[in-house]
Amino acid sequence: MKAIIFNCTLKPSPIASNTEALASEVIKELERLGVETKLIRMIDHDIKPGSKSDMGNGDAWPEILKELLDSDILIMASPTWVGQMSSIAMRVLERMNGLYPVKDEKGIPVTFNKVAGFVVTGEEDGARHVVSEMAGGLMDVGFTIAPQCYTYWNNGPGPGTSYLKTNFRKDWSIETAKAVANNVVAVSKALKAMPISYSI
Template identity: 25%
Template structure:
């Protein structure tokens, strides 16, 4: 996994809201990358220094600011930069467990509600990665 991150210019963490937090898979990634923070504390550089990050969060309830802050804090601690406008929170009642929307219903809502923000996010990520 680390080799793929090192080879990437942009790293995007995507997670659903799970009891007000990010999912356990994101936590596993954070824990597996913790050795980079240990290296930094020991005076070594980060193999991910200068990479650009983005965050995508989905869910049916709020909690996005907490998750974004937590992940952004981790990224910053291991040398990954977070440009402005590079987090996207896709919150919808249609994500509730009891809901059963069709894929098309979800895609229509996403297009209507989030396409402009997603486009801005993509442009920011590309621009930041190119700027180095």
């Protein structure tokens, strides 16, 4: 089983990413469960704006898309900015739009039987809104959304410190990250045993 993690931070490498720090807790549990994982920091790649799977010369998305389609699980990880997902996360969802017409040799959408989970961080609230927006977008293009498949951390009301600079309620976020990993793996195993095979 393979999982790909899209870190949609606005910070290019090698700058420390709060979102990646929490996503690493999901990754550790996935690997403990025997899942092969790969994390991609999306801002480090030239993902062109657009709604197709290939936007032409220099577009990094087609190669990333190959890795996504070779995976069973997708973890979308985004910081919260002005109560919204990052612009990088939105671009990823926009590029997912290119998958609408793509089907396998049996006529089943290529995103069917793939499971999604979510990680969100932010100095202020908005995480649940970001999760619902990302989940809605992925469900719309065919991903299965597992129960309790997100973890998040925020500092509470008003501006404050970041995930990497505090221990405030991290224990909850880390334990929930373990639940995310276990739940997406359980649903992925169920889909392998009885895959979705009907499409219009």
